[in-house]
Structure formats: C-alpha cells, structure tokens
Amino acid sequence: MTDTSTRTGPADWATDQEVRWCPGCGDYSILTAMRMLMPELDVDREKTVFVSGIGCAARFPYYMNTYGMHGIHGRAPAIASGLAMARPDLDIWVIGGDGDMLSIGGNHLIHALRRNVNLKVLMFNNMIYGLTKGQFSPTSETGKVTKSSPMGSLDHPFNPISIALGAEATFVARTHDMDRKHMMETFRRAHEHKGASFVEVFQNCNVFNDGAWEGITKKQNRDANLIQLHHGQPIKFGAEGEFGVIIDNGSAKVVSVSDVAESSLLVHDENKEDPSTAFMLSRLARGPFEPTPVGIFRAVERTEYAASATQQLAVAQDQKGPGDLAAILRSRGTWTV
Amino acid sequence: MTDTAPRELPLQELDEVIIRFAGDSGDGMQLTGDQFTSISAALGNDLATLPEFPAEIRAPQGTLAGVSAFQVRISDFAITTPGDAPTVLVVMNPAALKAQLHNLVQGGAIIVNTDAFTERNIEKAGYKSNPLDDGTLDNYRNYPVPMGQITRDAVAEHGVKPRDAERSKNFFALGLISWMYTRPVEPTMEFINTKFRGKELVIKANEAAFKAGYNFGETAEIFEAHYEIKPAPLASGEYTNVNGNTALAWGLVAAGVLARLPTFLGSYPITPASDILHELSTMKNFGVRTFQAEDEIAAAASAVGAAFGGALAFTTTSGPGLALKGETLGLAVSLELPMVIVDVQRGGPSTGLPTKPEQADLLMAMYGRHSESPMPIVAAKSPSHCFDAAIEACRIALKYRTPVMLLSDNALANSSEPWLLPDVDSLPDIGVDFQTEFNGTNEDGDGIYLPYLRDEETLARPWAIPGTPGLMHRVGGIEKEDGSGNISYDPENHQKMVNVRQAKVDGIDVPDVEVMGDQDADFCFLSWGSTWGAVDAATARLQKAGHKVAYVHLVHLNPFPSNLGEVLGKFKKVLCPEMNAGQLDKLVRAKYLIDVQGAHKMNGVPYTTAEIEAAALETLRV
Known part of the structure; x- marks a missing residue:
C-alpha cells in the first residue's frame, strides 16, 4: 500500500464519486484546476486533506482522492484549525462558498486568518446562495432581487479581499473560474505559502446567478476589466496596457497611462508588510462592472x-521534562495516612 | 487582670466542625479556606469544602453582592459532603454577616472582625443598626475581634503601610482559627513563603498577622476552650486535596497517556469550566495542545478536526456553551469519531447563575441535538471522582468511536476533598489501534478501505487517520452508506444507520449498578452526579435512626446499566433527588415504567443531607 504521488496524474486525485454539481457550474473548472495542479505539487495524497462546510462548493472534498471532511455550515475553518493544530504535518485545504465563509462562518474565517493557521482557504464567490435555491448572499449587490428579497436586498455586500486584509491574512489572492492557468498558478502560490492563505475565486452559478461575473471575466471583457497584479511591476491593464493604477489622495485610482508619468504608476509589492496599499487595491472596483484586480494582493511572512504551538510543547518539555502522571497528581502537595 | 501567666485553656475533642469563612471578594477568603483545608488534610482529617463566590470579579466593596465565602468541614470520621450548615462563621464585614448569618446553626459561633463594622459599612450591608449590639446575634456565641486593628499593629514594625497592612487580616483570621482547632503553625509559614516568594514585605506582614491571630486566641481571654479533631480512619496511602475541575483536567491528560495518544482541547472560556482549560494549558509537557477558540462552536469544531487527525480530543464548557455546540456534536455523532465533551453545569436558563450549581443539563446532554443523535453520558459524583469519570468517558469514546458527554457541575468543580492517589500503573489501558490496512475489496478484487465497516462486537467503525497511505477517504455529515461511507439518500440505508447508531450506544459495556445500604430495604434513593455525597450521608443518618434505606447511584446515564430496571423494580419506593425540576426520573420512568418519585431543588445551593433526609422521611410516610 504505498502511495507514490510523484507519479500521479490528475486522474489519481479523482474519486469514483459522481460529481453532482449542476451541469455548467463554475465549480467544475475549479475542480479540474485543482486535480491538474496536485500532481505538480510535491505532496502525497494521504497527507492532503480537504475540509469543507455546507453549500455547493462544500461538496468538493468528495471529489478529491485525499482525506476529506464535509463538515457543517460555516465551521470548516474551525474544524480545519483543530486538525492543523493536531497534525501540523498535513496539507490542508478549506473549501467553501460566500455564504458558508462570510455569513454563517464569517467569525471562524477571520480568526483562522488572523491566527495564521496553516490552511489554504478557497472561497468560491458566486454572490448567491445556490444550495438553498437562490437567496441573496453576503456578497450580493444591494438591491438584488431574489426569492427572499423580492423588493431588492437591503444588505450592503462584503468585499472578501478587504475582509481578509482587514483580518491581516498573510496571503490574500483572487482568481476566477474562466481561467484555469490563472487558478492553478494562484492555488500553487497559496500552497507554497506558510500560514493561512485566502483565495477568492469568482465562480459562476449558472442556475441562480448566471453571468454575474461576465462583465469582468468574459473573454472580451477581461482586457478592459481584469487588472492582473504582478509583483514588482507597475500595475497596468487594457489591451495595450493603456490603463494603470495610481495612488491618489489615499485611494487607488484607475488612470490612462497617457495622462500620467509612467513612473507615477503604482508598483505592486505583494510582500509589503503594511496591508494598506493592498487594501486600497481591494477597493478599486465596486462590483463586477469595472476594472477589478486579480492575482496576489498580499504575501507576507508571519x-x-x-x-508555534508545537514549539511551546517542546519548550515545556525542555523546562519541565516529559509529562509524568504520578508526579502531576502529587504536584499540589500530598500527605500520607 | 494582672495575671500574666499563660492561661491553660481546656482542650476539647470534637468529632467534626464546619467552618465558613466569609468576607468581601477582596478579603482573601478563598485563600484562607484553602489553606485551612490543606493543614487539616495533612493532619489526617477527612474533609470536604464548598467555595461560594460572586459572579462579579469585584462587586462593589462591602456590598452583599460582593460577599465571597468558603465552607470547610473537617472530621474524625469519613464524610461525603461539606456539611449542611456551618457551626462556626468567620465574618470580615457587615455584608458577610448579613449574607451568611442565616446559614449558621442556632447557637453557633461567630468570630467577627469588629473593625469593619463602621456606620458606612453597616448601612451598605442594609442593616438599620449595628447588628453586633442590637440583639441580632443573641442566639449565637459571639466573639468580637478587632482584626483590622490588631493586624495593623502587628505588621507595623515591618514597615508595612497601614493600607497594605489591612490586606493581611485574612491571615490573622487563619491564625486565630488555626489556634482554635490546634492546627500547626509551620505549614502556613511555609505556604506564605512559597506563595509570596520574592515579595519580602508581604511575607513578613502575612507571617506577623498569622502569628498575631494565633497568639490572640491564646491570650485574649474571650474563648472558653480550644479544640482538637483527631484524624479520620481513612484508608492508608498517599493523599492529595483536589477539586473537581483539577481532577477532571488530570483525568483527561491521564486518558491521553493511557491511550498513548496526543491530546487536544478546544475550549472557549466560560464559568465554571475555565479552570480545566487553565490546568490543561499548563500541561504542555504532556503533549497537550490547547486551543482557545473564537467561540463555543469553534471550540467543539476544532476538537472534531483534531479527532479526525488522530488526537484524543476534548471540548470543555458549561450549559450555555453546550447549547451552542449542539450542531457540531451532531456532526461528531454522524462522523463517529471519538471525543469528550465536558459540561460543568451551572444554573440557567440563559446566563442564569454562572457560579452556582445545577444538574439541569441532563436532558440536553441526552437529547440536545436534532434528530436521533444518541450520545453516551458519564457523570462524576465527587470532586476526586472527576478523575475516574474523565478516564471512563475517554475509554468509551475511543472503544466505540463516539463523542461522549461528561457531566460535572459547579458544586464538584470548586469543592475539594482528600483523594487517595491511585497507583498510576494500575490505571486501565484504554488504547485503540488506528486502521492501517484495507478492510474490503471492490468488484475487481482490489483492496479498498471501508470507513463505515463496523466491528461486529462494538459496532465501532475503523479510525484511519490522514497520513495513512492508501486509506484516503471522505467523511461528512450527510447520511452515509453503511460500509463505504459514500453519500447515500437511500431510505433503507438511512433507517439502518439510525438503528445502528442507537444500537452502538445501547451496547456500550457499562458496569452494573450496586445497591448501597440495606439490600432488603423497601425504600431506595436514585441519584446521579454531585448529589451522591448528600444521598450517601442521608442514607447513613436514616439507617442510624432505624430506617431501612438503600441507594443506587448512576455514573453512566446513557446507556443505563443493564441491571438498573431490575434493581429499581425490587423497591416499593424510589426517590430521585436532583438539582433540576425532574430529569433523571423522567428518563427512568420512560424506560422502565417504574414510579420513581422526584425531589427537586433549584436554588443554586447543593442539596444538604438534612434536605435529602427530610424528603426521604416524607416519602416513607406516604
């Protein structure tokens, strides 16, 4: 029973379970990207765990031939934190949707991120509740008309990247389901990162919110509306690189490169300790209808x-010696009758 | 009086004394009580304690809300409770007197710090006039002592400021009581030196205050006698004094050692369970990983994750936290992973009485999850028994791959008793093997792993942990196909899985109950949890008075011991005293159709022996 993952291909990472997402769902392309990436990483299937909560995205673990747990709604980051604490040797991925991670499980997400638990958190954002059949989600736009908001949603949406940066996540990135190469590259970087990685994946729900991301992810719109972030390079986009991003009066702002000096364009620095600039970038787009950055916003070491928890155990053993049960029972003083 | 020769006060022998120290939360009453307990334990007395403190950290000084008390009972015979009512009350201020006087037996002794009875303090306590001289204390033996003043005088020579000197007055009280009950001086001197190491001035002040109190008893000529309580005939061996939370924490760690597994605690701070988290956090050299989670749900969820990873996992909480954990525990039931959930019960509903005991979470432990979600329940019966109960809960969890509920309560958590230390080598081996090999074959005859293929005897599923080559598998809360563990919505499979989860819990090997007391009695108590002590003591008293009485105490609440119905059926009357509105009686009635009578108490104070005795007499009369 040896598992020689060095020779695996995508099929080795697939289970025999029938994939039950709706035909045409964006989740399929994310699953394919993951199955294609895994053989390229220096990891073993038996050392890999996928943990999820509840929702369409949360079915993901059933389709990966690794260890996996399909948990309960919102709690995947907490379940995975316990697993990571008990087993620092494992490679743990956490999969969930926008409702799972930002609504019922919002608390667990921010705490896992601020603690910097070694988890790769992928949040599939389709701006809708899919499995419960189409209610507005915490990332749905204000005014969204759904079954539970026939007169339009009153809620102001969360910006997932802003939240992750606000929680001081050490790795924050965004990709989308229409670009497998970009997904694989982003997941690879998330995997390389030591600590908590947060990746927002724009994902299309073709049944309840079809085309929600089209304005930026459709092929003909990408040049104009997807801003690729490249570390160390001035932030430019457009078919000819004719647009750029500058910092103006404390905000990131899109400009025509011809209107400003090339040197005034913001040079992307994903390693910048202070998350403020990354946060400004996360605020560039108000929705999937204007230029939106994708790629790695932040990648810092902490x-x-x-x-750290393991190190504390080692220090305690150094200081007190290995645990001695008979001694601990006597640690409060004893007397003999 | 001109005679300066030391007086020879008579030394009287007592079989027991129940002392209650009461003062402001800042007066150090818990420390005083603890230390008096330690000295008495070392002298070989049997003892039991009952601390009582306000929910507020520092309620306004001098108010009733801020009164903190510590009751200790010491005896020359074996006891199981801290006693019904104190015979000696040490009060440090008017609020303490007001809050505690009603507890004192008629004719009991009050040692009172008269310095604190200023007009302002008297008014704050809600007295209209000074209770020391308005007849309030007429039915008691009153010993007025200006503790504050004598303490200030005693420590002045060490250069302690008067304001700081006041802080040592609890040691004056301890010294006085130590003299009164002929406790040795040396252990407290050692204690002071250890406890306040590095704070020379504090050490000197506390030593001086203690000695002043001790000498005051001898020379002040207000006491008629001092007392001796001989050692109790305890089983020979090495003892320590332990409270329930500490014993429980040690039991969890011991279980990890006995199972040869790394341990993990996911917890969120909550009164009165936090001390278990604190204690385990100091035991990292045992490989204990403690995780202070962001909330109660995450605490339970992290334990589920750790259990999946192969740790012996725990989560500790109290009632409000258990309510929050319900859904996660349902997941643990469905995943059939071993873990232990500790509920140190407190008064409810909602925030209720955070620092007072109740036994009202039994039905929540039993049924507090949606759908059919059976979970074994173990309940500790005394502070030291928390150690054994923790190991037993872990044993069941591991053997049957199931979450197990371990119930304690606030009466056990903070009360202490002498504990005859077990021989560590004699503790049970509760280790289990992880699955490392295929346990089935597919259609092509290739080896596969079936995560829900059960052990025929225990119905436990195999436990294959991540990192095991070849056994990759997925588990989840969705209904699973028996055997393969694959998602299944098949009606027959669900029925089968519901049945098998129940059968697994029903089949747990639980020792039979024993009938204590008179085997041929018509009347029997049925108890669980911390009421054990009072039931045991009441049984003895009733027997002494000529009644035939038996009792049955349950440590296992789910499943019940297999002989329970038969045993209870033999008695004409069964009385179940509980600190709830009737929970165990419901379960027993439902299961065995036995007419169990309930006695209920929910005032935040543990059952006294007298109350149980009275309830029994009433039942016997009917």
Whole structure:
C-alpha cells in the first residue's frame, strides 16, 4: 500500500464519486484546476486533506482522492484549525462558498486568518446562495432581487479581499473560474505559502446567478476589466496596457497611462508588510462592472500558528521534562495516612 | 487582670466542625479556606469544602453582592459532603454577616472582625443598626475581634503601610482559627513563603498577622476552650486535596497517556469550566495542545478536526456553551469519531447563575441535538471522582468511536476533598489501534478501505487517520452508506444507520449498578452526579435512626446499566433527588415504567443531607 504521488496524474486525485454539481457550474473548472495542479505539487495524497462546510462548493472534498471532511455550515475553518493544530504535518485545504465563509462562518474565517493557521482557504464567490435555491448572499449587490428579497436586498455586500486584509491574512489572492492557468498558478502560490492563505475565486452559478461575473471575466471583457497584479511591476491593464493604477489622495485610482508619468504608476509589492496599499487595491472596483484586480494582493511572512504551538510543547518539555502522571497528581502537595 | 501567666485553656475533642469563612471578594477568603483545608488534610482529617463566590470579579466593596465565602468541614470520621450548615462563621464585614448569618446553626459561633463594622459599612450591608449590639446575634456565641486593628499593629514594625497592612487580616483570621482547632503553625509559614516568594514585605506582614491571630486566641481571654479533631480512619496511602475541575483536567491528560495518544482541547472560556482549560494549558509537557477558540462552536469544531487527525480530543464548557455546540456534536455523532465533551453545569436558563450549581443539563446532554443523535453520558459524583469519570468517558469514546458527554457541575468543580492517589500503573489501558490496512475489496478484487465497516462486537467503525497511505477517504455529515461511507439518500440505508447508531450506544459495556445500604430495604434513593455525597450521608443518618434505606447511584446515564430496571423494580419506593425540576426520573420512568418519585431543588445551593433526609422521611410516610 504505498502511495507514490510523484507519479500521479490528475486522474489519481479523482474519486469514483459522481460529481453532482449542476451541469455548467463554475465549480467544475475549479475542480479540474485543482486535480491538474496536485500532481505538480510535491505532496502525497494521504497527507492532503480537504475540509469543507455546507453549500455547493462544500461538496468538493468528495471529489478529491485525499482525506476529506464535509463538515457543517460555516465551521470548516474551525474544524480545519483543530486538525492543523493536531497534525501540523498535513496539507490542508478549506473549501467553501460566500455564504458558508462570510455569513454563517464569517467569525471562524477571520480568526483562522488572523491566527495564521496553516490552511489554504478557497472561497468560491458566486454572490448567491445556490444550495438553498437562490437567496441573496453576503456578497450580493444591494438591491438584488431574489426569492427572499423580492423588493431588492437591503444588505450592503462584503468585499472578501478587504475582509481578509482587514483580518491581516498573510496571503490574500483572487482568481476566477474562466481561467484555469490563472487558478492553478494562484492555488500553487497559496500552497507554497506558510500560514493561512485566502483565495477568492469568482465562480459562476449558472442556475441562480448566471453571468454575474461576465462583465469582468468574459473573454472580451477581461482586457478592459481584469487588472492582473504582478509583483514588482507597475500595475497596468487594457489591451495595450493603456490603463494603470495610481495612488491618489489615499485611494487607488484607475488612470490612462497617457495622462500620467509612467513612473507615477503604482508598483505592486505583494510582500509589503503594511496591508494598506493592498487594501486600497481591494477597493478599486465596486462590483463586477469595472476594472477589478486579480492575482496576489498580499504575501507576507508571519509565524505559523500550529508551528508555534508545537514549539511551546517542546519548550515545556525542555523546562519541565516529559509529562509524568504520578508526579502531576502529587504536584499540589500530598500527605500520607 | 494582672495575671500574666499563660492561661491553660481546656482542650476539647470534637468529632467534626464546619467552618465558613466569609468576607468581601477582596478579603482573601478563598485563600484562607484553602489553606485551612490543606493543614487539616495533612493532619489526617477527612474533609470536604464548598467555595461560594460572586459572579462579579469585584462587586462593589462591602456590598452583599460582593460577599465571597468558603465552607470547610473537617472530621474524625469519613464524610461525603461539606456539611449542611456551618457551626462556626468567620465574618470580615457587615455584608458577610448579613449574607451568611442565616446559614449558621442556632447557637453557633461567630468570630467577627469588629473593625469593619463602621456606620458606612453597616448601612451598605442594609442593616438599620449595628447588628453586633442590637440583639441580632443573641442566639449565637459571639466573639468580637478587632482584626483590622490588631493586624495593623502587628505588621507595623515591618514597615508595612497601614493600607497594605489591612490586606493581611485574612491571615490573622487563619491564625486565630488555626489556634482554635490546634492546627500547626509551620505549614502556613511555609505556604506564605512559597506563595509570596520574592515579595519580602508581604511575607513578613502575612507571617506577623498569622502569628498575631494565633497568639490572640491564646491570650485574649474571650474563648472558653480550644479544640482538637483527631484524624479520620481513612484508608492508608498517599493523599492529595483536589477539586473537581483539577481532577477532571488530570483525568483527561491521564486518558491521553493511557491511550498513548496526543491530546487536544478546544475550549472557549466560560464559568465554571475555565479552570480545566487553565490546568490543561499548563500541561504542555504532556503533549497537550490547547486551543482557545473564537467561540463555543469553534471550540467543539476544532476538537472534531483534531479527532479526525488522530488526537484524543476534548471540548470543555458549561450549559450555555453546550447549547451552542449542539450542531457540531451532531456532526461528531454522524462522523463517529471519538471525543469528550465536558459540561460543568451551572444554573440557567440563559446566563442564569454562572457560579452556582445545577444538574439541569441532563436532558440536553441526552437529547440536545436534532434528530436521533444518541450520545453516551458519564457523570462524576465527587470532586476526586472527576478523575475516574474523565478516564471512563475517554475509554468509551475511543472503544466505540463516539463523542461522549461528561457531566460535572459547579458544586464538584470548586469543592475539594482528600483523594487517595491511585497507583498510576494500575490505571486501565484504554488504547485503540488506528486502521492501517484495507478492510474490503471492490468488484475487481482490489483492496479498498471501508470507513463505515463496523466491528461486529462494538459496532465501532475503523479510525484511519490522514497520513495513512492508501486509506484516503471522505467523511461528512450527510447520511452515509453503511460500509463505504459514500453519500447515500437511500431510505433503507438511512433507517439502518439510525438503528445502528442507537444500537452502538445501547451496547456500550457499562458496569452494573450496586445497591448501597440495606439490600432488603423497601425504600431506595436514585441519584446521579454531585448529589451522591448528600444521598450517601442521608442514607447513613436514616439507617442510624432505624430506617431501612438503600441507594443506587448512576455514573453512566446513557446507556443505563443493564441491571438498573431490575434493581429499581425490587423497591416499593424510589426517590430521585436532583438539582433540576425532574430529569433523571423522567428518563427512568420512560424506560422502565417504574414510579420513581422526584425531589427537586433549584436554588443554586447543593442539596444538604438534612434536605435529602427530610424528603426521604416524607416519602416513607406516604
């Protein structure tokens, strides 16, 4: 029973379970990207775990031939945190949707991120509740008409990247389901990162919110509306690179490169300790209808949580010696009758 | 009086004394009580304690809300409760007197710090006139002592400021009581030196205050006698004094050692369970990983994750937290992973009485999850028994791959008793094997892993942990196909899985109950949890008075011991005293159709022996 993952191909990472997402769902392309990426990573299937909550995205673990747990709504980051604490040797991915991660599980997400637990959190954002059949989600636009908001949703949406940066996540990125190469590259970087990685994946729900991201992810719209972030390079986009991003009066702003000096364009620095500039970038677009950055917003180093916990165990053993049950029972003083 | 020769006060022998120290939360009453307990334990007395403190950290000084008390009972015979009512009350201020006087037995002794009875403090406590001289204390033996003043005088020579000197007055009280009950001085001197190491001035002040109190008893000529309580005939061996939370924490760690598994605690701070988190956090050298989660749900969820990873996982909480964990525990039931959930019960509903005991979470432990979600329940019966109960809960969890509920309560959590230390080598081996090999074959004859293929005897499923080559599998809360664990909505399979989850819990090997007391009695108590002590003591009293009485105490609440119905059926009357409105009696009636009578108490104070005795007499009369 040896598992020689060095020779695996995408099929080795697939289970025999029938994939039950709706035909045409964006989740399929994310699953394919993941199955194609895994053989390229230096990991073993038996050391890999996918943990999820509840929702369409949360079925993901059933389709990966690794260890996996389909948990309960919103709690995947908490379940995975316990697993990572108990087993720092594992490679743990957490999969969920926008409702799972930002509504019922919002608390667990921000705490896993601020602790920097070694988890790769992928949040599939389709701006709708799919599995419960089409209610507005915490990322739905204000005014969204759904079954539970026939007169339009009153809620102001969350910006997932802003939230992750606000929680001081050490790795924050965004990709989308229409670009497999970009997904694979983004997931690869998330995997390389030590600590918590947060990746927002724009994902199309073709049944309840079809085309929600089209304004920016459709092929003909990408040049004009997807801003690719490249570390160390001035932020430029457009078919000819005719647009750019500058920082103006404390905000990121889109400009025509011809209107400004090339040197005034913001040079992207994903390693910048201070998350403020990354946060400004996360505020560039108000919705999927104007230029939106994708790629890696932030990738900084900070001590990983479970590693620190393990270190405390080692220090305690150094200081007190290995645990001695008979001694601990006597630690409050004894007397003999 | 001109005679300066030391007086020879008579030394009287007592079989027991129940002392209650009461003062403001800042007066150090818990420390005083703890230390008096320690000295008495070392002298070989049997003892039991009952601390009582306000929910507020520092309620306004001098108010009733801020009164903190510590009751300790010491005896020359074996006891199981901290006693019904104190015979000696030490009060540090008017609020303490007001809050505690009603507890004192008629004719009991009050040692009172008269310095604190200023007009302002008297008014704050809600007295219209000074209770020391308005007849309030007429039915008691009153010993007025200006503790504050004598303490200030005693410590002045060490250069302690008067304001700081006041803080040592609890040691004056401890010294006085130590003299009164002929406790040795040396252990407290050692304690002071250890406790306040590095704070020379504090050490000197506390030593001086203690000695002043001790000498005051001898020379002040207000006491008629001092007392001796001989050692109790306890089983020989090495003892420590332990409270329920500490014993429970040690039991969890011991279980990890006995199972040869790394341990993990996911917890969110909550009164009165937090001390278990604190204690385990100091035991990292045992490989214990503690995780203070962002909320109660995450605490339970992290334990589920750790259990999936192969740790012996725990989550500790109290009632409000258990309510929040319900859905996660349902997941644990469905995943059939071993873990232990500790509920240190407190008064409810809602925030209720955070620092007072109740036994009202039994039905929540039993049924507090949606759908059919059976979970074994183990309940501790005394502070030291929390250690054994924790190991037993872990044993069941591991053997049957199931979450197990371990119930304690606030009466056990903070009360302490002498504990005859077990021989660590004699503790049970509760280890289990992880699955490392295929346990089935597919259509092509290739080896596969079936995560829900059960052990025929225990119905436990195999536990294959991540990192095990070849056994990759997925588990989840969705209904699973028996055997393969694959998602299944098949009606027959669901019926089968519901049945098998119940059968697994029903089949847990639980020891039979024993009938204690008179085997041929017509009357029997049925108890669980912390009421054990009072039921045991009441049984003895009733027997002494000529009644035939038996009792049955349950440590396992789910499943019940297999002989329970038969045993209870033999008695004409069964009385179940509980600190709830009737929960165990419901379960027993439902299961065995036995007419169990309930006795109920929900005032935040543990059952006294007298109350149980009275309830029994009433039942016997009917």
